[in-house]
Every structure is written in C-alpha cells, then in structure tokens.
Amino acid sequence: MATDAALLEIADELYGLPLPEFTPARDARAKELKGTSLAAQVKALRKPSTAAWVVNLLVRxxxxxxxxxxxxxxxxxxxxxxxxxxxxxxxxxxxxxxxxAVTTGARRIAREEGTRVTEAVADQVEATLTAAMVDERCGLALRSGMLTTALASTGLDPADVEAAVAVPEALGFAAPSRDAEPPARPDLHVVRDPEADAKAVAAATETLDEAEAVVVEATAAYDETVTAVEELEARSLQLQAEIAELRSKIDELEASAEETDDELSDAEDARAEAQSELADATRSRDSAAAALAKLKG
Incomplete structure (x- = not known):
C-alpha cells in the first residue's frame, strides 16, 4: 500500500537521525502531515532506546x-x-x-556521532547482534534499521520482534547505507588547531583504552570457559571410573546369580527326591499300622 510505503520512508529517515533529533523531527513531520492518515502513525513512532539507536546507526x-x-x-x-x-x-x-568486534565498531561510530556508549548499552548492542544471528526474524528486525528496543533471543523460543520495531511493516525492509554527514564548511580561512595533534593522541589513546578493555573482558570470559572445561573433564573422568566400578560389580553379581541358580536347581531336585522318599515311607508306615491293627483285632 502507498500509505505503508510512505510511512516506511518517513520512519527510515527518522530512525537514521541523531538520537536527540528524533523527537522534534518526528513531531515536526506529524505536524506537516496534519489532516492525513499518516499524521497519527508518524506521531506514534517511538523514540529508540540508546542501544537500539546505536544498532540502527550501525546498520546504516x-x-x-x-x-x-x-x-x-x-x-x-x-x-x-x-x-x-x-x-x-x-x-x-x-x-x-x-x-x-562489531560491537566495538558500533561504539566507535556512535562516539563519532557524539554519543558515548556505556558498557551496559554495549552489552545490549551485542545481545541484539547475537539475537539476529540465532533468530532469523530478529535478523530481519535488525536489518530494518528501525529498532526501538534492543533484542534478546536464544533461538529456542520465538522473539516478539514486532514489538521491537517501529512498525510491523519494517520486517523485510532493509535500511539503505548512508555515509556520515560531513560537517558544514564555513566560508572562513581555516586555521590549523594548535592542539590538533594532542587531540588526535587523546582520541587514539581513548580508542586503545576501550580496545584493551574489550581484550580484558574477552580474556576473562576465555579463562572462565577454560575453567569450566577443566572441571567438566575431571567430572567426566570421575563418572567413567564410577561406571567402570559399577560394571565390575554387576559382572560379579551376575556370576553369583548364575551360581545361585545352579544351586537352587540342585536343591529343588533334592527336595523332589526327598518328597518322593517321604511319600514311600509314609505309605509303608500306614500299611504296617494297618497290618498290626488287623492282628490285634
């Protein structure tokens, strides 16, 4: 529908703006569209969270x-x-x-736009990227460039992606690539900033510090996985030893059961023979008793 296409075009423009400009630009567009069916839809577009804005910026x-x-x-x-x-x-x-790596790049791009990304926001950005990798519909939401909130998914249960994008029609839309807007060039003679070198060094130092922080976090995560693997390997060896011990015990019990079965069979034969002999003896006794009684009578 033409209305859907127009709404997506406007939303694409708004969600590509710097975060502080979103609300005034949205309200201005809604005012321009007053009296049309689009006005209320544009006014209802939600301002993205910082993490969602960073991801939308990265997409473009x-x-x-x-x-x-x-x-x-x-x-x-x-x-x-x-x-x-x-x-x-x-x-x-x-x-x-x-x-x-992509999260680190997203933080750099956001910093170039004047927004410093905290660790908490960076975690949400990385969680959104992970969700897009494990869940195809999250990938569609990411690629739209119209996220309003961060995504989270393990890939096992379907994520509510419609609630995370500006409009449901955004799923399937691919935000176009955009270069950073060059700063306005004044009509004055440009004088070299005497502190330019110091500023460049400071910026490079900040970038290095952030990269080292990422390395520290990655190293800690790796150390945790190494510890987990070692603990599980030890547990596996222990369980294998216990299984071997139980199997040996089962073999012993099965051998004892076979011997007991043989002894039981022999005992049952002996019982049957004794029962037969008892019956014969009983009959003989009864005959003798009857003969005696007859003689006495």
Missing part, C-alpha cells in the same frame, strides 16, 4: 559488517539444523568474535 553506517553478521548467523542456524558439531563449534566461536 557499516552495512557490510551487518550483512556479515546475518550471513554468519544463517550459516550457524544451518549447522544447528544439520547437527554438524565441528562446524557448529567453529561458527559459535566466530559468532562470539564477530559480535564483539
């Missing part, structure tokens, strides 16, 4: 990275469906490395 400013995320996600889901364990492990590692 680094489309290739986003496409790589979605491609690896599709391969990961295919590997899960075919139960290819080796490929699944390799893709899982690639997924974690990729989402961490």
């Amino acid at each position: 400013r680094d489309t290739d990275q986003v496409e790589q995320v979605l491609t690896v996600g599709a391969a990961l889901r295919e590997a899960q469906a075919s139960m290819s364990a080796d490929e699944l492990r390799a893709l899982s590692r690639q997924r974690r490395q990729l989402t961490a």
Whole structure:
C-alpha cells in the first residue's frame, strides 16, 4: 500500500537521525502531515532506546559488517539444523568474535556521532547482534534499521520482534547505507588547531583504552570457559571410573546369580527326591499300622 510505503520512508529517515533529533523531527513531520492518515502513525513512532539507536546507526553506517553478521548467523542456524558439531563449534566461536568486534565498531561510530556508549548499552548492542544471528526474524528486525528496543533471543523460543520495531511493516525492509554527514564548511580561512595533534593522541589513546578493555573482558570470559572445561573433564573422568566400578560389580553379581541358580536347581531336585522318599515311607508306615491293627483285632 502507498500509505505503508510512505510511512516506511518517513520512519527510515527518522530512525537514521541523531538520537536527540528524533523527537522534534518526528513531531515536526506529524505536524506537516496534519489532516492525513499518516499524521497519527508518524506521531506514534517511538523514540529508540540508546542501544537500539546505536544498532540502527550501525546498520546504516557499516552495512557490510551487518550483512556479515546475518550471513554468519544463517550459516550457524544451518549447522544447528544439520547437527554438524565441528562446524557448529567453529561458527559459535566466530559468532562470539564477530559480535564483539562489531560491537566495538558500533561504539566507535556512535562516539563519532557524539554519543558515548556505556558498557551496559554495549552489552545490549551485542545481545541484539547475537539475537539476529540465532533468530532469523530478529535478523530481519535488525536489518530494518528501525529498532526501538534492543533484542534478546536464544533461538529456542520465538522473539516478539514486532514489538521491537517501529512498525510491523519494517520486517523485510532493509535500511539503505548512508555515509556520515560531513560537517558544514564555513566560508572562513581555516586555521590549523594548535592542539590538533594532542587531540588526535587523546582520541587514539581513548580508542586503545576501550580496545584493551574489550581484550580484558574477552580474556576473562576465555579463562572462565577454560575453567569450566577443566572441571567438566575431571567430572567426566570421575563418572567413567564410577561406571567402570559399577560394571565390575554387576559382572560379579551376575556370576553369583548364575551360581545361585545352579544351586537352587540342585536343591529343588533334592527336595523332589526327598518328597518322593517321604511319600514311600509314609505309605509303608500306614500299611504296617494297618497290618498290626488287623492282628490285634
């Protein structure tokens, strides 16, 4: 429908703006559209959370990275469906490395737009990228560039993606790539900033600090997985030893059961023979008693 296409066009424009500009721009567009069916729909567009805005910015400013995320996600889901364990492990590692790297890039892009991304927001950004990899519909929501909230999904249960995008029609829409807007160039002679070098060094130092923080976090996560693997390996060895011990005990019990069965069979034969002898003896006694009684009578 033409109305849906117009709404998507307006939403695409609004969700590509700097975060502080969203609300005034939305309200201005709704005012321009007053008297049309679009006015209320535009006015109802929700301001994105900081994490959603960062992801929307990433989709437009680094489309290739986003496409790589979605491609690896599709391969990961295919590997899960075919139960290819080796490929699944390799893709899982690639997924974690990729989402961490892309999140770092998203933080840099946001910083270039004047927004500093906290660790909490970065975690939501990475969770959104992970959700897009494990859940195809989350991938569609990500690619729309119209998220209003961060996404979270394990891939096991369907995520409520309609509630996370500006309009349901956004699913299937691909936000176009956009370059950063160049700053307005004044009509004055540009004088070199004497502190430019110091500012560049400070910016580079900040970037390095953030990268080192990511490395520290990744190292801690790796150390945790190493510890978990070692603990599980030890537990596996212990269980295998217990299983071997139980199997040995079962073998002993089965041998004892066979011997007992043989002894039981012999005992049953002896009982039958004794029962027969008892019956013969009883009959003989009864005959003797009858003969005696006859003689006495």
